[in-house]
Amino acid sequence: MTTSAREVLADTQAELTPLPGANRLLPLLADGRAPVSVIAALAGEERRIIASDWRAFLTLAARAEDSATRQFFSFLAGGESVALDLLVPLAEASGADMASYTPQAGCQAYPAYVASLALNASPVDALLALFANFAAWGEYCAAISASLRANYGFDDRACGFFDFFAKPVPEPEQYALTAIQSALDSGWQPDEAQRHGRLLLTYELMFWNTLADTAASPSGTQ
Template identity: 50%
Template sequence: MARTARDVLDGALRLLAPAAGENRLVAEIAAGRAPLAAVAALALEQGQVIPADRRSFTHLALRATALQQPPVTAFYDHLARGEAVALERLGPLTAACGLGEEAVRAHEPRPGCQAYPAYVSWLALGAEPVDAAVALTANFAAWSASCATVALALREHYGFDDAACGFFDLFAEPDPEAAERALAAVGAGLLDGRLSETLAHRHGRLVQAYEAMFWSTLADEFVPR
């Protein structure tokens, strides 16, 4: 039986799902034990990640257009628009952490936190766009779960209001349009033969590893073992 787009995405989700409990920082935030400084550092690092990812998604959309893959272009256009919204929602989060504009401008990014967007940039330059779409879609599931946990914890333990939690709420909430566009993109890749599940899984393993590095970098700094 021929593989469907749903088969491909479900398989990637199963294969690439992170082990339960491996994210120490999210666990500490969920329990209210992480210092506010850890949340502030998370917000500052995302201030670097989000614009980088938006540029990467825009470039992937352009490459997909050049390859005459409209569904893949539409997938990345949607992601790029989402990153623009995320950037707007970072302001209330950084303010709730007590960070002013000067602190945001002066922030020196941590290499371990910026490895993720650096690799996404590599995907934008060198990967088959539909392969990258599979890898990123699998990663978004783990990211979404982390954001949902953090959003709840910030309300329960840190006194953050809805505006301050809006950044995490954005990624925690289901995005039916993104899911629909991912299926269409993968379906197009299957149809034109450009999709390689082997490479998509390889990209996905690295994306997940670099996201884990993002979280562990902050955990090692703010949450001693």
């Protein structure tokens, strides 16, 4: 039986690594085939996701009974506040009309599930499920940032949102390992967290592939 937090985290991250090509938007951006309107749609979706995730993370921090889990979700909530500001230059560069944009169900399934976890999951289960999916998100953001610079002429300011998430930071992992080890020591097992993580991975890919379908539509919009 796995008893090390490092092992649990590594095993869960390995299980939740997306298959190559699972994100169908990346090659469209890498080749410059996605219209700028799809980048604008991404900004519009993220504006709503950030607001929802910020509230969810604060709820999970308030529900957590140990300091490491509280610190983890408080740190994430602070990051969402920064990301919201960084989204403004991306919206400006892509011509996004944030006030009138209508979100798509396939893009909003992910934050809806995160909000459900905030209310219904144990905080440590939510922590492992979310953190295990962060690696893929960071890699996607790095790839998109490079594509926007190379193919769309976006500058550093416009790419700041993606650069922010592409840059690894040590604090979340430190908090996660402490929280997971404490939970393991008290008899917790990661099975439910891993089930949550598989759903989060599915919903995240749904986000990207909904946008990819938008890019492939005749007008580039839905």
